[in-house]
Amino acid sequence: MAGHSKWANIQHRKNRQDEKKGRLWTKIIREITVSAKNGGPDPESNAQLRAALEKASDANIPKDNINRAIHRGSKESDSVNYEEINYEGYGINGSAIIVYTMTDNKVKTVSEVRHVFTKNGGNLGQNGSVSFLFKKLGQFVFPVDASIEKIMEIALQFDIEEIETTDNKSTEVLCHVNDYFDLYDKFKNELTEIKFNSDIVIKPINFIKLNPEESLKMHKLLLELENLEDVQSVHTNAVLVEKI
Structure with missing residues (x-):
């Protein structure tokens, strides 16, 4: 039982870490989407987006997630209402x-x-x-x-x-x-x-x-x-x- 309890504690701790990471990713993805909506999808001309992309890089967010967030915020898409x-x-x-x-x-x-x-x-x-x-x-x-x-x-x-x-x-x-x-x-x-x-x-x-x-x-x-x-x-x- 002790081994099971230790595993359960480790799993619970991992789940909490995953949940925390998921919340962070959600916040950054949303920031990217709004930045792209406000200033366009090109980070070279949109400093707000560029700063958000730096946060995404530090948080190890996959490029596919980032690209989808930029697309949602760009004029090519009208699906974002943030x-x-x-x-x-x-x-x-x-x-x-x-x-x-x-x-x-x-x-x-x-x-x-x-x-x-x-x-x-x-x-x-x-x-x-x-x-x-x-x-x-x-x-x-x-x-x-x-x-x-x-x-x-x-x-x-x-x-x-x-x-x-x-x-x-x-x-x-x-x-x-x-x-x-x-x-x-x-x-x-x-x-x-x-x-x-x-x-x-x-x-x-x-x-x-x-x-x-x-x-x-x-x-x-x-x-x-x-x-x-x-x-x-x-x-x-x-x-x-x-x-x-």
Whole structure:
């Protein structure tokens, strides 16, 4: 029985990993589809699509899946009806939450988002209720061995919000979102031997620290939001204790 139990635990863990990977793939595929719809199917002229394709490559999504997503979003196909819709609300102890979604059924999506807020002690608010508490920025994260001097030389050609060394000694560059794709291309073309991660992120202007009990509740709320099918990302100004 012990052997069976061990196998069952391994299988359960594998199923959870597969489920997590499947959700990630779904989010990236949807992002590719919407990017192709908004800016066309050619990544050379569509920086948003090019960035989404980088995520797909990092996630090892098969090329056939990627090509189908691009086709669905292109003008050659009218089968895609995804909309980008953002929701704002309040979590535990008045903390702020922004939920980014891509959906083809906004009635279903808002119902699911509201349900998760309500059952976990939060409240779904109106548009604009908490967005002023955040900044939307382009983010680039470089590995420890990357040349900070070269990164700064390129970055300072743009209106940079911040350049800093993170806790794990990597270098983070934050730029205004309007410069994100131009700076992305600049880094990609001039730092050809360095692999970096990049995305458009939401940074809080100020933070609300939660105690252990509040952190447990907030963690559950955020996790359930992230696990919703139509949710692309979730952002908060809450600071949870490290060990919940």
